[in-house]
Amino acid sequence: MNPSPEIDERLRAILESPSYRLAYEDMALLAQDDLRPLRFQLELIKPDRILEDQGVRSTIVVFGSARVHDAATARSQLDALERRQAAEPDNVALQQELAMARRRIGQVRHYEEARHFARRVSLRFQQEHRCDFVVVTGGGPGIMEAANRGAHDAGARSIGLNITLPHEQAPNPYITPELAFRFQYFALRKMHFLMHARGLVVFPGGYGTMDELFEVLTLIQTRKMPPIPVVLVGREFWHRAVDFDHLAEEGYISDEDLHLFEYADRAEEILAILERFYSTVSPETVGLSEPCDPGSAA
16 A cells, blocks of 8 residues: 555655764764764864875974965065056055065065975975875965975875864865865864874964964973974074073073974975984884885875
8 A cells, every 4th residue: 555645744754854863974963062072082083094094104294374375476466466556556555465465475485495395305205105204284375385285296195184264264275185184173183283293394474373383392392292303494584573582581481492493494404404303213213114005195
């Protein structure tokens, strides 16, 4: 006997009811406040499991401003503003935009050095199916894009750890797709930056860059993580942005804390600092001896 329309409707209502969904498929359930610990656990487990499957054993973290442009973009934006100024010579706001655009032209060097460094370190440590010193960034534009792009230039893989923001930050196109991640929680994202890190390279940046830098310095200072080389790129910027010597003179940090980081201006200097740091450390000690999947290199 064929079911009646009423029975069909009742069955459909049951199958479409939220209560009938499998628990792990119920997004409304997983989004509830009291299940935040479960969401933390998922954000911790998922990237680490994928990195393990992909054979990634060690990383180099690259931080820096999302507002820095490559040369072509910076020049294009400046040219467009200069054309507008010709038509609006008395526009004060436009004059301020122009001043910043000219400053962005000078900052191009940071983009290019980040790209050059990432290319060099990837060429060196992702040969013969090794997955050592894989570049990892926050996955967005600016210095992050430059570093992912440098690895891409080398035909190597790189990681992007993006974050959900009120104004969504799109991932840059140079991240290896299999190594592109998105996070809800800054805390879990920060953990993943450092879980496999064998070095931190910090280009000029703002609040986010400073936050990540000082968190790492604090973890090393308090011995909550093993020492890794920390390189501040752009001596002139960093000497003006943070007076570390003044902190030491005032006794807020010790003199030995001034040796937790080094300065560099060029990609070659960064590489030399990494080489010097690890010249006295065995590869097994820092996890640099494991090969990755032979078929996984991009």
